[in-house]
Amino acid sequence: MRLAYRMWLDADGRAFGEGPAALLDLVRTEGSLSKAAARLGMSYNKAWRTLHAAEQRLGFPLLDRHIGGEHGGGSRLSDRGEELLMRYQALHADADREMRRLFEEHFSDWP
Amino acid sequence: MRLAYRMWLDADGRAFGEGPAALLDLVRTEGSLSKAAARLGMSYNKAWRTLHAAEQRLGFPLLDRHIGGEHGGGSRLSDRGEELLMRYQALHADADREMRRLFEEHFSDWP
Numbered sequence: 001m002r003l004a005y006r007m008w009l010d011a012d013g014r015a016f017g018e019g020p021a022a023l024l025d026l027v028r029t030e031g032s033l034s035k036a037a038a039r040l041g042m043s044y045n046k047a048w049r050t051l052h053a054a055e056q057r058l059g060f061p062l063l064d065r066h067i068g069g070e071h072g073g074g075s076r077l078s079d080r081g082e083e084l085l086m087r088y089q090a091l092h093a094d095a096d097r098e099m100r101r102l103f104e105e106h107f108s109d110w111p
Numbered sequence: 112m113r114l115a116y117r118m119w120l121d122a123d124g125r126a127f128g129e130g131p132a133a134l135l136d137l138v139r140t141e142g143s144l145s146k147a148a149a150r151l152g153m154s155y156n157k158a159w160r161t162l163h164a165a166e167q168r169l170g171f172p173l174l175d176r177h178i179g180g181e182h183g184g185g186s187r188l189s190d191r192g193e194e195l196l197m198r199y200q201a202l203h204a205d206a207d208r209e210m211r212r213l214f215e216e217h218f219s220d221w222p
Contacts, residue, residue: 001126001169003202007116007210015112091114091217098209099118106202 001110003103007095009088015057016088019050024062024077024085033063033075058084112221114214118206120199126168127199130161135173135188135196144174144186169195 008017026036037047055062062081077085119128137147148158166173173192188196 001120001122003118004121004125005116005118005206007114009112010115011112014115087217087221091213094213094217095116095210098213099206102202102205102209106198106205110198 001107003099003107005095005099007092011057011059013057016054016084020054020062021085021088021092023047023051024081025089027063027075028077028082028085031074031076112218114210114218116206116210118203122168122170124168127165127195131165131173132196132199132203134158134162135192136200138174138186139188139193139196142185142187 006018009015022040023033023036023042026039027033030036030039033047033051034044037044040047042050051062060080061078062084063075064078065075117129120126133151134144134147134153137150138144141147141150144158144162145155148155151158153161162173171191172189173195174186175189176186
């Protein structure tokens with residue numbers, strides 16, 4: 001038996017959780033939302049809607065979108081998107097550690 | 112903005128989380144699964160299936176069922192069900208506190 005959990009930032013509804021975080025993390029390395037979506041086996045449309053919904057709840061853009069240009073379209077994180085992702089990932093890493101510790105504390109001697 | 116989360120015990124799949132815990136907690140005070148289900152606005156059938164699925168994953172009964180008898184049917188928690196619920200609730204209370212603390216730590220100065 002193990003402890004599992006999901007966490008998300010809530011702003012009058014689910015605003016930012018695993019889905020948007022995974023997409024932003026991949027946009028950071030891949031440089032485009034379509035490549036990020038592909039890496040997750042997600043359609044571009046689904047990825048776009050996922051981030052759009054998060055942006056609506058949060059009230060600020062997560063991506064700076066560069067449409068067209070010399071190398072075609074691409075995306076990178078907005079400054080606030082970058083900051084949010086960094087904080088979310090740091091919080092998530094701490095939460096993972098705490099949840100493991102608490103499970104151990106309460107269930108290590110579970111028969 | 113606030114941090115929300117859901118936790119559950121996993122045993123080759125979701126075995127025990129908010130739903131079963133809320134039902135068991137009410138069986139403890141109400142003395143019957145049908146009354147517990149009613150308090151949650153849940154059908155008896157749904158409540159029974161929820162606990163049955165948890166019992167299948169966990170591999171032990173959560174309820175001692177008393178069918179018939181002087182006062183009609185009733186249920187109380189099995190010893191292991193009681194022990195599991197106590198530990199789950201204690202873990203959950205600690206997790207609530209830790210998650211609030213971590214959110215404060217990482218997001219108190221979020222603009």
